[in-house]
Amino acid sequence: MKHFSEADLLETYYTQPGESMPVMMHLAECGECASRYERLERKVRGLAACEHDKPETFWARQRISILRKVQTRRSPALAKYAAAAAIVLALGGVFAVRVDESASRRVDETPIATTASLDDSAARRLDDSDPWQSEELKDLQPVVAWESWVDAETKNGDKSL
Amino acid sequence: MAAFRLSDPSDAPTDRDLIDRTLAGDGAAYGTLVERFQRKIYRVAWAILRDDVEADTVTQDTFVQAYTSLSRFEGRSELETWLTRIAINRSRDSLRRKKFVSLFSSRDDDDEPAAMIEPVDDRPDPERQILSSQLRVAIQRAERQLSSQQKVIFRLRHYENLSLEDIAEHLGLRAGTVRAHLFRAIHKVRKELASWRTQGAANETL
Numbered sequence: 412m413k414h415f416s417e418a419d420l421l422e423t424y425y426t427q428p429g430e431s432m433p434v435m436m437h438l439a440e441c442g443e444c445a446s447r448y449e450r451l452e453r454k455v456r457g458l459a460a461c462e463h464d465k466p467e468t469f470w471a472r473q474r475i476s477i478l479r480k481v482q483t484r485r486s487p488a489l490a491k492y493a494a495a496a497a498i499v500l501a502l503g504g505v506f507a508v509r510v511d512e513s514a515s516r517r518v519d520e521t522p523i524a525t526t527a528s529l530d531d532s533a534a535r536r537l538d539d540s541d542p543w544q545s546e547e548l549k550d551l552q553p554v555v556a557w558e559s560w561v562d563a564e565t566k567n568g569d570k571s572l
Numbered sequence: 573m574a575a576f577r578l579s580d581p582s583d584a585p586t587d588r589d590l591i592d593r594t595l596a597g598d599g600a601a602y603g604t605l606v607e608r609f610q611r612k613i614y615r616v617a618w619a620i621l622r623d624d625v626e627a628d629t630v631t632q633d634t635f636v637q638a639y640t641s642l643s644r645f646e647g648r649s650e651l652e653t654w655l656t657r658i659a660i661n662r663s664r665d666s667l668r669r670k671k672f673v674s675l676f677s678s679r680d681d682d683d684e685p686a687a688m689i690e691p692v693d694d695r696p697d698p699e700r701q702i703l704s705s706q707l708r709v710a711i712q713r714a715e716r717q718l719s720s721q722q723k724v725i726f727r728l729r730h731y732e733n734l735s736l737e738d739i740a741e742h743l744g745l746r747a748g749t750v751r752a753h754l755f756r757a758i759h760k761v762r763k764e765l766a767s768w769r770t771q772g773a774a775n776e777t778l
Contacts, residue, residue: 418762425729425758426751427736458708459731465614473614473628474606477635481602484640 414441420448424455587651595643606635609652613659619731620663620724630666634659657742660724667720710764717760725750726757 415423415434423434438445585593585604593601613634618627637658638645645654711730715723724743728734736754740747 418765421761421765422755422758425726426754454707455730456733458711459733470607470610473610473631474603477606477610477632478599478603480632480636481639482599484636 414444417447417451420444420451421455423448424452588647591642591645591647591651594639602639605651609655610635612652613655616656616659616728616732617663620660620727621666622727626666627663630659630662633662637662653741657744660728660742664720664724667723707765711761714757714760714764718757722753722757725753729754 415437419434423438428435438448585601587605587608590601590605590608594605610631614627614631617630617634618624621627621630634655638655645651715726718726725739728739728742729736734742736747736750739745740750743750
């Protein structure tokens with residue numbers, strides 16, 4: 412019968428193979444290996460035994476320290492909520508003022524818009540008629556006509572001008 | 573908190589009660605929860621970090637983090653499991669930080685004594701005592717060669733005696749992945765043991 416080495420048994424201990432694995436089946440049959448495995452298990456457990464038994468004062472100090480940290484976390488949390496509420500109120504106030512201002516501006520702007528639209532229609536009417544027929548520009552009509560002639564000639568291809 | 577439970581188990585508030593009271597602003601309730609789990613959390617952190625100061629820091633950070641996230645705790649797992657998971661993650665981060673820092677310094681990331689062979693005394697089986705120490709040294713040497721993840725898994729298995737399934741649950745990994753990491757870790761322990769064996773230790777003494 413082939414026995415398992417301590418390294419194999421150590422691996423068995425750590426990896427907890429199922430009952431159907433060869434090593435476990437062997438341990439179920441071989442008393443020698445089973446007792447070596449038990450000794451190894453005890454040894455490993457002994458090595459890993461808790462080495463940090465602390466006095467009660469240690470735990471009390473740790474607890475106080477945790478609760479202090481928690482307290483400081485709690486206070487900023489309240490401050491954050493207060494700040495958030497203040498920001499919401501401020502933004503709400505600004506929004507309300509803006510709405511109010513824009514409403515009043517709309518009331519103020521309405522007549523201006525009407526004037527502007529009137530001016531537009533007057534200008535459009537002037538564009539439609541011949542401006543040189545007006546009294547003010549009647550004397551300047553020949554000059555303007557000459558200018559128009561020069562322009563027309565340029566348009567006709569006399570690039571030298 | 574074990575003492576608290578023993579004094580009057582029927583009156584001991586449940587974790588859920590204490591959580592609800594904490595969320596309602598009762599600071600003392602959280603103190604009770606801390607008292608209930610601080611030893612366990614410290615032990616897990618210590619098992620991974622092998623350092624008193626760091627384990628203390630991780631324990632405190634765990635409870636502070638848990639407090640800030642307490643409203644999000646849905647109770648799908650036990651509070652203890654949830655806290656343990658936080659502690660393991662924080663310990664793992666701490667190990668990684670240590671490893672990163674060690675890249676820039678000549679210091680080893682695990683400043684544990686290299687040789688811990690105890691002096692032979694007149695106890696019944698001194699040879700066995702030495703070999704037990706050598707096993708410990710082999711484990712420590714092997715641990716130094718492990719990645720942070722492997723180290724966490726191996727230490728949870730070795731020091732906390734957690735099952736592979738529990739480790740997988742705590743780390744959010746599949747059991748197969750945990751097993752693979754553990755195999756690699758044990759392979760290194762085996763190599764250390766092999767070198768120990770070639771130095772003349774007899775198998776029978778185990």
